[in-house]
Amino acid sequence: MGKNIAVVLAAGTGSRMKAGVAKQFLELAGKPLIYYALKAVEDSKIIHECILVTGEDDMQRMQQEIVGKYGFHKVTAIIPGGSERCFSVANAMRWINAIKQGASETKDIVFIHDGARPFLTEEILERTLQAAKEYGACVAAMPSKDTVKLMDENGFAKETPDRKTVWTVQTPQTFDRKLIVEAYRKFEQDIESEAKPGRGMVTDDASVVERYTDVKVKLVEGAYTNIKVTTPEDLVIAEAFLMKE
Numbered sequence: 001m002g003k004n005i006a007v008v009l010a011a012g013t014g015s016r017m018k019a020g021v022a023k024q025f026l027e028l029a030g031k032p033l034i035y036y037a038l039k040a041v042e043d044s045k046i047i048h049e050c051i052l053v054t055g056e057d058d059m060q061r062m063q064q065e066i067v068g069k070y071g072f073h074k075v076t077a078i079i080p081g082g083s084e085r086c087f088s089v090a091n092a093m094r095w096i097n098a099i100k101q102g103a104s105e106t107k108d109i110v111f112i113h114d115g116a117r118p119f120l121t122e123e124i125l126e127r128t129l130q131a132a133k134e135y136g137a138c139v140a141a142m143p144s145k146d147t148v149k150l151m152d153e154n155g156f157a158k159e160t161p162d163r164k165t166v167w168t169v170q171t172p173q174t175f176d177r178k179l180i181v182e183a184y185r186k187f188e189q190d191i192e193s194e195a196k197p198g199r200g201m202v203t204d205d206a207s208v209v210e211r212y213t214d215v216k217v218k219l220v221e222g223a224y225t226n227i228k229v230t231t232p233e234d235l236v237i238a239e240a241f242l243m244k245e
Helices: 033-043 056-070 085-099 122-135 177-192 205-212 232-244
Strands: 004-010 049-054 075-080 109-114 137-143 157-159 167-176 218-221
Touching: 004 033, 004 085, 033 049, 033 056, 033 109, 033 122, 049 056, 049 085, 056 075, 075 085, 085 109, 085 177, 085 205, 109 122, 109 177, 122 137, 122 167, 122 218, 137 205, 167 177, 167 205, 177 205
Parallel strands: 004 049, 004 109, 049 075, 137 218
Antiparallel strands: 109 167, 137 167
């Protein structure tokens, strides 16, 4: 029997928030921002356990002020993140690989979710679970509401993709465990290779699968409310969403 494992990322410094405090601890409607993603995982009927990735200096605070205080029992490990998102996920994949030694035959699914996305729903989790089981790799995403232009090296528009083919990517990004662990193993090998300096840098997990495997990533409907809180303006929008609930 396989397990569904959530990896919640909360290791960012939140520099664009300009708040003087790590973004995950910012207050949103009376609770820390990270509370909402963890609450969705805790309440989910399909998630079995959660690995929380945070800044090394914040691990004790995260345990005391978040996990312990709010009773998030599905959090089985709090591990340190890296200097970039991709390194934080790589740390989590190594952790999962270590705890899953000897369980190579189990069909586990890994959900990787940004802790700064407070509006994760059970419906999104279920949709990505089914797609990951069927295709091996999927991401929550939504059709772009805006026309998108690609820029050349001089700052001029060089191409306008058909808006019908443009989707904005969200999280969770959900994968077969063995697939995503192996993809990140190759990613770390690439980073360490002196012959390919910097080649491995990526901004999302789907890119790692696209680069290091031959598996296609399925786009699965997320939600327009599934925003990432990155700037002070996002915090205002998130508060407005909560008021409507």
